[in-house]
Amino acid sequence: MIFATVGTQLPFPRLIDALDAIAPRLGEPVIAQVGASLTGHWANLDARRTLAPQEFSALFGEARVVVSHAGIGSILSARRFGKPLILFPRRAALGEHRNDHQMATVRHVKGLRGVHVAFEQGELERLLLAAGLESAGEDSAPSPAHQALIERLHSFIQDLR
Amino acid sequence: MSKKILAVASAGGHWQQLQRIRHAFDGENVFFLTTLQGLPDDFGALPAAIIPDCSQSTPRAAVRCFAAVCRIVLRERPDVVVTTGALPGLIALVAGRLVGAKGVWIDSVANADCLSTSGRLARHVAHLRLSQWEHVAREAQVEYAGSIL
Numbered sequence: 626m627i628f629a630t631v632g633t634q635l636p637f638p639r640l641i642d643a644l645d646a647i648a649p650r651l652g653e654p655v656i657a658q659v660g661a662s663l664t665g666h667w668a669n670l671d672a673r674r675t676l677a678p679q680e681f682s683a684l685f686g687e688a689r690v691v692v693s694h695a696g697i698g699s700i701l702s703a704r705r706f707g708k709p710l711i712l713f714p715r716r717a718a719l720g721e722h723r724n725d726h727q728m729a730t731v732r733h734v735k736g737l738r739g740v741h742v743a744f745e746q747g748e749l750e751r752l753l754l755a756a757g758l759e760s761a762g763e764d765s766a767p768s769p770a771h772q773a774l775i776e777r778l779h780s781f782i783q784d785l786r
Numbered sequence: 787m788s789k790k791i792l793a794v795a796s797a798g799g800h801w802q803q804l805q806r807i808r809h810a811f812d813g814e815n816v817f818f819l820t821t822l823q824g825l826p827d828d829f830g831a832l833p834a835a836i837i838p839d840c841s842q843s844t845p846r847a848a849v850r851c852f853a854a855v856c857r858i859v860l861r862e863r864p865d866v867v868v869t870t871g872a873l874p875g876l877i878a879l880v881a882g883r884l885v886g887a888k889g890v891w892i893d894s895v896a897n898a899d900c901l902s903t904s905g906r907l908a909r910h911v912a913h914l915r916l917s918q919w920e921h922v923a924r925e926a927q928v929e930y931a932g933s934i935l
Contacts, residue, residue, distance in 0.1 A: 677824050
């Protein structure tokens with residue numbers, strides 16, 4: 626099963642329409658969380674407007690591959706559940722977000738293990754059909770930068786009178 | 787004596803980033819705030835309360851959010867408010883100041899080009915502001931101490 630999510634805030638019809646077009650060629654079901662404000666009918670998707678946290682976790686855990694807008698929550702969920710993740714960034718020029726921070730996100734996270742990037746439908750389809758797509762995960766938790774951030778916060782709190 | 791920490795984040799990526807730093811609060815008395823029912827249970831982040839979500843484009847929701855956060859702040863009396871954003875987190879920093887709490891703003895790692903609007907506004911209420919990108923921290927004159935990635 627492929628699980629797709631666009632986050633809780635904004636609709637992302639370009640991604641949902643692309644998945645609907647690709648789905649018949651995948652040979653496995655596609656379940657998509659499309660957002661509360663998106664209306665439409667997608668013949669080839671099992672579309673859910675919103676998901677409760679437990680449903681979201683269950684679907685994420687069952688998926689073979691997860692497709693998502695380029696949100697940090699999706700990257701961290703992919704690590705939490707050890708899933709291959711394909712990011713499909715929102716573009717401000719297409720009215721998909723207030724600014725292009727998702728384009729910045731994919732530029733900066735491109736090297737992370739198991740985090741793949743597609744900018745358009747053709748790339749997305751190639752990745753979804755690829756065999757043995759690498760899963761997200763961490764070499765050792767936490768990373769040095771992660772450990773440093775926690776220590777800084779810990780010492781700030783300890784130093785308060 | 788352990789300190790009282792109010793840890794605040796909107797649902798989604800902000801919340802997950804907050805969960806990635808919660809070990810910084812080990813040994814302290816933590817109360818979580820977020821905007822989606824069921825999320826604290828899913829992450830074992832309790833005790834917790836749910837507050838109304840809001841953004842720059844929903845000013846009325848922001849007022850409701852402020853009222854809800856104020857009630858909790860008056861009851862919990864935090865020593866520190868720590869947030870990873872977004873606007874509900876900034877609102878919690880403001881409410882925390884009303885009871886003399888210190889404020890910590892951790893800008894989302896999603897802001898890899900420049901500090902968020904709320905992060906810029908947090909200058910007025912936070913005692914510590916962190917960006918998770920060195921180049922953004924330098925540009926915005928905030929501190930860099932690492933990142934959750």
